[in-house]
Amino acid sequence: MSKHFGRQSVRFENPVYIITTASTVGPKEGEGPLAEFFDIILPDSLCGEDSWEKAESKIVKDTFGKALSKSKLSQENIDYIISGDLLNQNSGSTFAIRDMDIPFFGIFGACSTMGEGMSLGALLIDGGFANNILVGASSHFCASEKQFRFPLELGTQRTPTSTWTVTGQGSAILSNNTNEKCPRITAITTGKIIDMGITDANNMGAAMAPAAFDTLNAHFSDLSLNPDYYDLIITGDLGYVGHDLVLKMFSEKNMDLSKNYSDCGILIFDKDKQDTNSGGSGCACSAVTFAGYLYKKLKDEQLNKLLFVPTGALMSPTSAQQGETIPGIAHAIAIENI
Amino acid sequence: MSKHFGRQSVRFENPVYIITTASTVGPKEGEGPLAEFFDIILPDSLCGEDSWEKAESKIVKDTFGKALSKSKLSQENIDYIISGDLLNQNSGSTFAIRDMDIPFFGIFGACSTMGEGMSLGALLIDGGFANNILVGASSHFCASEKQFRFPLELGTQRTPTSTWTVTGQGSAILSNNTNEKCPRITAITTGKIIDMGITDANNMGAAMAPAAFDTLNAHFSDLSLNPDYYDLIITGDLGYVGHDLVLKMFSEKNMDLSKNYSDCGILIFDKDKQDTNSGGSGCACSAVTFAGYLYKKLKDEQLNKLLFVPTGALMSPTSAQQGETIPGIAHAIAIENI
Numbered sequence: 001m002s003k004h005f006g007r008q009s010v011r012f013e014n015p016v017y018i019i020t021t022a023s024t025v026g027p028k029e030g031e032g033p034l035a036e037f038f039d040i041i042l043p044d045s046l047c048g049e050d051s052w053e054k055a056e057s058k059i060v061k062d063t064f065g066k067a068l069s070k071s072k073l074s075q076e077n078i079d080y081i082i083s084g085d086l087l088n089q090n091s092g093s094t095f096a097i098r099d100m101d102i103p104f105f106g107i108f109g110a111c112s113t114m115g116e117g118m119s120l121g122a123l124l125i126d127g128g129f130a131n132n133i134l135v136g137a138s139s140h141f142c143a144s145e146k147q148f149r150f151p152l153e154l155g156t157q158r159t160p161t162s163t164w165t166v167t168g169q170g171s172a173i174l175s176n177n178t179n180e181k182c183p184r185i186t187a188i189t190t191g192k193i194i195d196m197g198i199t200d201a202n203n204m205g206a207a208m209a210p211a212a213f214d215t216l217n218a219h220f221s222d223l224s225l226n227p228d229y230y231d232l233i234i235t236g237d238l239g240y241v242g243h244d245l246v247l248k249m250f251s252e253k254n255m256d257l258s259k260n261y262s263d264c265g266i267l268i269f270d271k272d273k274q275d276t277n278s279g280g281s282g283c284a285c286s287a288v289t290f291a292g293y294l295y296k297k298l299k300d301e302q303l304n305k306l307l308f309v310p311t312g313a314l315m316s317p318t319s320a321q322q323g324e325t326i327p328g329i330a331h332a333i334a335i336e337n338i
Numbered sequence: 339m340s341k342h343f344g345r346q347s348v349r350f351e352n353p354v355y356i357i358t359t360a361s362t363v364g365p366k367e368g369e370g371p372l373a374e375f376f377d378i379i380l381p382d383s384l385c386g387e388d389s390w391e392k393a394e395s396k397i398v399k400d401t402f403g404k405a406l407s408k409s410k411l412s413q414e415n416i417d418y419i420i421s422g423d424l425l426n427q428n429s430g431s432t433f434a435i436r437d438m439d440i441p442f443f444g445i446f447g448a449c450s451t452m453g454e455g456m457s458l459g460a461l462l463i464d465g466g467f468a469n470n471i472l473v474g475a476s477s478h479f480c481a482s483e484k485q486f487r488f489p490l491e492l493g494t495q496r497t498p499t500s501t502w503t504v505t506g507q508g509s510a511i512l513s514n515n516t517n518e519k520c521p522r523i524t525a526i527t528t529g530k531i532i533d534m535g536i537t538d539a540n541n542m543g544a545a546m547a548p549a550a551f552d553t554l555n556a557h558f559s560d561l562s563l564n565p566d567y568y569d570l571i572i573t574g575d576l577g578y579v580g581h582d583l584v585l586k587m588f589s590e591k592n593m594d595l596s597k598n599y600s601d602c603g604i605l606i607f608d609k610d611k612q613d614t615n616s617g618g619s620g621c622a623c624s625a626v627t628f629a630g631y632l633y634k635k636l637k638d639e640q641l642n643k644l645l646f647v648p649t650g651a652l653m654s655p656t657s658a659q660q661g662e663t664i665p666g667i668a669h670a671i672a673i674e675n676i
Contacts, residue, residue, distance in 0.1 A: 089654035098665040103528035127465025190441035316427035327436040
């Protein structure tokens, strides 16, 4: 087990290239600061469908198709598809994929799903089980609000700590082979579930921050790295509230992450102009920020060492109603130009 | 990619041992024909908790604990835990695992979850990423009926094609090392999603049978095997209706599986005495039948070549209400004494 380091980390021995990515976002994300980096910006959230859930599946299907066409690979070249989302029974993914002739692993990591998928994909590529793997994660603001909180029609007020679920899907194709210079997944740190007793479903950042802190600590320790090894460390959807908590937890360990740590939920919206309170969230928040913005920065070598850490809150509406606290998880993916 | 065969199959190069299993079932399963094979039979479905969802998490936690104690391994010896269930947002698993100090991959394959978990676990062991992996899948009759169909209190009549969701959890520990003779996972065939247009949520057997047929066909073809290579081929939860459909689909290809093909949903209940109509279903149906009955038959060498094929119906209540059909999936796991 020479590839395993410490309790939670793997350093890959074989190249795992991210040969292409694709991203679709809704109209609100298309008005945000990262708009220029997305492949597809939808004119409306229904995407031509008659329900938000069907819209999400359409987005997933179209974005996977976009990733395939950008990579010039066909379905037959893809050995596995690994996908997940926030909808009950992963239906955002399964209904999108049912017409694709590709072996399928469905995953659930809440908003950490893109990290879980990229981790499993990289493990299968390094292990010699696949040449090309298609990975993706999606969410939809309207479907999520309906499922997790209140129907939009109620016009419920949002608290200052609440986040805005990103509508969209981010895809990536992982491969053991490339014709051009591509960023590589060099290591992963797989998260444990951390539950510090937060019960406020409108403060996900606080619920997930301890999990992000735990995974980051494990990553630095398992692989003997300092945080300043990375050009950028970016969590998935902690928003302003969770981001500040992570900074504070590290500062209590006398570690300063303020120079190279950010969060996808902070980057994707303009807080002041877009009324998004603590920031963006949802599986798509980290997935589209990676597939759109971060991947292009890596390709252009404006970023060369990225630690991408999608974060997830593993609660359900039923568990919240039954008084349970909110368990969190975070998976770290080291992506480097080498 | 020398380990990959055909479109969907992997033959393992390194030993992947199933070193132990554990199973918990509810009172109804404890009155069925396989009762003597289960580790824990609950006296009641609430398991000392105040909701069915909390009961399911308690069952998951206790059964994982049982597997650890049977194997004499501690949590620190387990590199990954891979788990899933039918509850929204995988909450049966996540709330069970939050106190365990083990890196976690959450999966969703509906009732095929045990197959997906064993597949991913075997891939990670063979790939050299882990020494020991804990895999499990659970379901709960009362929680499932409430979530997918009608609250039990309504006393809704069940159709002849309907199946009975098994209450319980099945766990297995996969390892690259063993002190005693243990069955090995020698190959897997990962399913594609197959949707033949079935819309009746009370006829899951018919919805999943084409996926089972597709995966079995791929397995025999990818690995150049005849069905009679196996002592037993057993699907997860097709019940009587789906089992007969699979036999019929093979007979149309002039292949006779009638001698060595059965289904966990047929074995777990006594149809006549227990009023279970088409048979058992749910993630736990295949998981406990494997972890209880089939594993002991392998250890006792009454079975030496088993093809275990958990089957899943990937619908959600929302997709059904929106008029969608029911996509199916099946994953095949070859387990042999060699």
